[in-house]
Amino acid sequence: MCGIVGIIGGEKGTNVVPELIRGLERLEYRGYDSAGIAVIGNGIERIRSVGKVANLRGKITDAMVGDLGIGHTRWATHGKVTEDNAHPIMSKDVAIIHNGIIENFKSLRFILQTEGYVFESETDTEVILHLLQRELLKGSSPRQAMSNVFKMLDGTFAVVAMFLHFSDTLLAMRHKSSLIVGLGKESMYVGSDAGALSDSCEEVVYMEDGDIVEMHRTDGIVFFNTELEEIKRRRHGVTSALVNIEKGEYPHFMLKEIKDQPNAIRNTILHNGIDKTLLDGISNILILACGTSYHAGMVAKYWFEKYLKIPSIVEIASEFRYRSPVIQEHTLVFSISQSGETLDTLAAIEYVRSNSNCSTIAVANVKNSATARASDIVFYTQAGVEMGVASTKAFTAQLIILASISFCHNDFLMDKLKEIPTLCEDALDLAPEVEKIAHIISKSNNAIYLGRGMMYPIALEGALKLKEISYIHAEGFAAGEMKHGPIALIDDQVPVIFLCPSGELFEKTLSNIQEVLARGKNVIVITDSNGEMAFPPDVAKIVLPTIQAEFAPILYSIPLQLIAYYAAVQRGTDIDRPRNLAKSVTVE
Ligand code: G6P
Numbered sequence: 038m039c040g041i042v043g044i045i046g047g048e049k050g051t052n053v054v055p056e057l058i059r060g061l062e063r064l065e066y067r068g069y070d071s072a073g074i075a076v077i078g079n080g081i082e083r084i085r086s087v088g089k090v091a092n093l094r095g096k097i098t099d100a101m102v103g104d105l106g107i108g109h110t111r112w113a114t115h116g117k118v119t120e121d122n123a124h125p126i127m128s129k130d131v132a133i134i135h136n137g138i139i140e141n142f143k144s145l146r147f148i149l150q151t152e153g154y155v156f157e158s159e160t161d162t163e164v165i166l167h168l169l170q171r172e173l174l175k176g177s178s179p180r181q182a183m184s185n186v187f188k189m190l191d192g193t194f195a196v197v198a199m200f201l202h203f204s205d206t207l208l209a210m211r212h213k214s215s216l217i218v219g220l221g222k223e224s225m226y227v228g229s230d231a232g233a234l235s236d237s238c239e240e241v242v243y244m245e246d247g248d249i250v251e252m253h254r255t256d257g258i259v260f261f262n263t264e265l266e267e268i269k270r271r272r273h274g275v276t277s278a279l280v281n282i283e284k285g286e287y288p289h290f291m292l293k294e295i296k297d298q299p300n301a302i303r304n305t306i307l308h309n310g311i312d313k314t315l316l317d318g319i320s321n322i323l324i325l326a327c328g329t330s331y332h333a334g335m336v337a338k339y340w341f342e343k344y345l346k347i348p349s350i351v352e353i354a355s356e357f358r359y360r361s362p363v364i365q366e367h368t369l370v371f372s373i374s375q376s377g378e379t380l381d382t383l384a385a386i387e388y389v390r391s392n393s394n395c396s397t398i399a400v401a402n403v404k405n406s407a408t409a410r411a412s413d414i415v416f417y418t419q420a421g422v423e424m425g426v427a428s429t430k431a432f433t434a435q436l437i438i439l440a441s442i443s444f445c446h447n448d449f450l451m452d453k454l455k456e457i458p459t460l461c462e463d464a465l466d467l468a469p470e471v472e473k474i475a476h477i478i479s480k481s482n483n484a485i486y487l488g489r490g491m492m493y494p495i496a497l498e499g500a501l502k503l504k505e506i507s508y509i510h511a512e513g514f515a516a517g518e519m520k521h522g523p524i525a526l527i528d529d530q531v532p533v534i535f536l537c538p539s540g541e542l543f544e545k546t547l548s549n550i551q552e553v554l555a556r557g558k559n560v561i562v563i564t565d566s567n568g569e570m571a572f573p574p575d576v577a578k579i580v581l582p583t584i585q586a587e588f589a590p591i592l593y594s595i596p597l598q599l600i601a602y603y604a605a606v607q608r609g610t611d612i613d614r615p616r617n618l619a620k621s622v623t624v625e
Contacts, residue, residue, distance in 0.1 A: 038069070040061065041136055042107070043226065044107075048104075063233050064230070065614060066425070070113055072086055075127055075132040076102070076107075087123065109134035114624055122159055126160060128167075131169055131200055135195070139194060141190065145190075195215060208249065210249045210250075225258060234275075289612045290423075295429045298434075298465070301418070301419065302457055315445075316345060316442075319367055320366075323364065323371070325351075325357055325382055325385040327381055329427075329501060335497070337436075339494075344446075358388040364389060366393075372400070376406060378406055379621065383411060426506075453588065464582070467580075471596050475607060478509065478600060482510060483531050484500070486512070486536070487513070488513070490542045491589065492516075496513035499600070501513070506605040508610060508615075519549055524552065529559070535549070535550050561577045563579045
């Protein structure tokens with residue numbers, strides 16, 4: 038979602054415009070629909086543009102120069118995708134950028150309008166600008182103004198502000214929306230994630246809720262609380278993993294990340310020894326997550342119940358806190374989040390912490406992300422930075438962590454886990470065949486994914502992946518539920534993708550395939566070398582290597598990711614930045 042970058046150039050006169058644009062390019066993966074920058078040069082100068090950062094770059098001339106500036110990628114919430122609504126939002130002498138949502142903006146806007154303030158955008162952000170302006174008029178310093186305005190706002194916000202008459206200073210404040218301060222050799226930075234700052238920073242400081250920071254070109258960086266009492270915040274080294282994220286030989290990050298999976302899985306297995314006492318005294322497991330991570334949680338529920346014999350529930354994090362759930366004692370609570378920033382997942386953890394004494398475990402891919410910091414224990418997936426909006430390698434790496442916990446008492450399965458990377462390599466070798474099969478899907482406007490048992494969440498994930506990047510309408514169902522409704526959708530056009538590994542539920546899934554074949558002809562079966570002979574020769578097949586049944590969800594994800602990828606390529610969509618989607622969903 039929205040991305041923030043702010044820079045104070047090391048020396049007076051250093052032009053920060055090129056670096057601001059590079060920062061915005063690195064934020065593109067989060068998802069956005071307009072962008073803009075503002076610098077202090079000859080007054081405050083601003084350029085904004087709808088669409089890609091490349092459009093913005095095209096509008097910037099050599100005349101735009103400044104040694105302090107802010108930049109933003111906006112994912113529209115309040116107000117349409119227009120240049121007027123793009124950030125920075127500014128007046129003659131203040132410019133701001135904002136991530137999050139101001140929930141009381143309507144009442145604040147009304148008050149400000151009755152006082153004569155004129156609004157130029159439809160955004161909730163503009164109230165922050167005028168409130169700051171009003172504080173300055175009353176004689177407040179920028180620092181005092183930030184703190185006073187902080188207290189007037191409800192909702193979630195990360196705000197960076199610059200003031201024409203304080204041209205060496207950036208101020209920023211954070212409430213439930215990520216904000217990171219970066220220290221380079223000479224320059225200072227503030228960004229919505231470390232990726233925005235990566236190649237320029239040696240150290241970063243993760244701001245916490247309630248923090249205000251004042252960054253001054255020569256006086257350095259000071260953190261305050263809203264009472265303007267100085268506070269200390271720890272500095273962290275920037276990991277090299279964040280630096281130089283390139284597509285290399287691949288046309289898209291998504292394909293690179295799909296192909297990265299054997300290594301991501303290998304590294305995740307290596308780095309995550311599980312302490313078997315983790316589960317001592319646990320009577321229930323609760324899993325909280327959104328989107329693809331929720332599907333990982335659904336698979337884990339099968340594993341936890343079948344192999345650990347611990348009753349487990351998995352909840353969509355955005356629903357969880359609003360039904361006032363009762364959390365039993367001795368529940369172990371997992372949150373799963375690639376970004377570690379998903380607001381609903383974070384809020385669900387906070388609900389657990391305020392309403393129980395239960396231990397919380399975060400499964401996250403981003404070091405020191407919000408869910409990691411909010412939890413008692415963290416398991417990091419070692420997938421490396423995931424740039425494609427549609428999650429692929431982070432998902433299979435999440436499954437590896439959850440499998441390692443589920444099978445920690447089973448040496449045989451823990452040993453078998455180590456074979457997964459090689460089997461994934463074999464599955465990736467099928468890419469050319471999958472590409473051909475994807476043509477069946479890319480020509481259709483609908484697709485159905487069916488699976489039983491642990492393959493049911495993978496059917497949901499396959500459908501989600503296809504929707505996300507090809508915009509083909511796709512739905513996943515439990516294969517046994519097909520006859521309770523979805524079968525009405527079957528005709529001789531709609532492609533139906535069956536996940537059908539050999540094993541316990543093979544015959545039952547086979548019966549469902551027969552039921553579909555009797556009514557349609559576009560069946561695609563994903564199976565293994567033991568199962569393949571059971572299907573008529575005219576059924577399209579993807580034949581994976583045979584894998585230990587428990588790990589099939591990991592392996593079967595790969596052809597589904599490839600189907601979505603190739604179908605999207607064939608349809609010509611913007612694969613790494615699909616329309617309307619965001620990588621880090623930092624609003625409700
Ligand atoms: C967004 C992304 C999805 C992701 C979901 C949860 O919707 O587009 O790819 O699965 O958020 O994100 P998380 O970072 O919490 O795993």
